Amino acid sequence: MTSGNLAEFTLRGHRVPAIDRTEIDYISGRICKILKATKHSFSPSKIGMFLNSLEENGINIDIVDDEEWIDVARATVDPSTGFIYMPYSLYKNLNRSEPEALRIFLHELGHIFLCHRPLLHFSDKNALQIEDSEWQADTFADCVIDRLKLPRQGRQLEFKNF
Numbered sequence: 001m002t003s004g005n006l007a008e009f010t011l012r013g014h015r016v017p018a019i020d021r022t023e024i025d026y027i028s029g030r031i032c033k034i035l036k037a038t039k040h041s042f043s044p045s046k047i048g049m050f051l052n053s054l055e056e057n058g059i060n061i062d063i064v065d066d067e068e069w070i071d072v073a074r075a076t077v078d079p080s081t082g083f084i085y086m087p088y089s090l091y092k093n094l095n096r097s098e099p100e101a102l103r104i105f106l107h108e109l110g111h112i113f114l115c116h117r118p119l120l121h122f123s124d125k126n127a128l129q130i131e132d133s134e135w136q137a138d139t140f141a142d143c144v145i146d147r148l149k150l151p152r153q154g155r156q157l158e159f160k161n162f
């Protein structure tokens, strides 16, 4: 009854069990420890090694030819198998530690580590932002970027198209 006062929120992704930012930040810290991820791991000279080492933790990157990439998304993930799919062009940028590519990749890792299961169907009625799988994955990526002080996309880039 009291939820009637909450502003309506439109989910960008699937509705998943709520996890707030504090919890996501805590999880991101645990994951960085387990993966031995540091700022250095994401530097252009080390990131290739780091990406390969993820296989030991059951995370695989499947690189798709740019011409064969038909998905509207820039990358996709199957959290149940630990496979992240991305076009070659994105993989190339990731290996150059390009900030936008890093954030996309960390977002997909977020879907895996926050155990998102799109096959669980929760009602979308009165959904909260903290129940949005896309918000959670974005928040995970931002928490890792803040925690490891990874490069962020320059603000001026956002205005490049104007």
Ligand SMILES: [Zn+2]
Pocket (backbone or CB within 6 Å): 013, 107, 111, 133, 134, 137
């Ligand atoms: Zn996503």
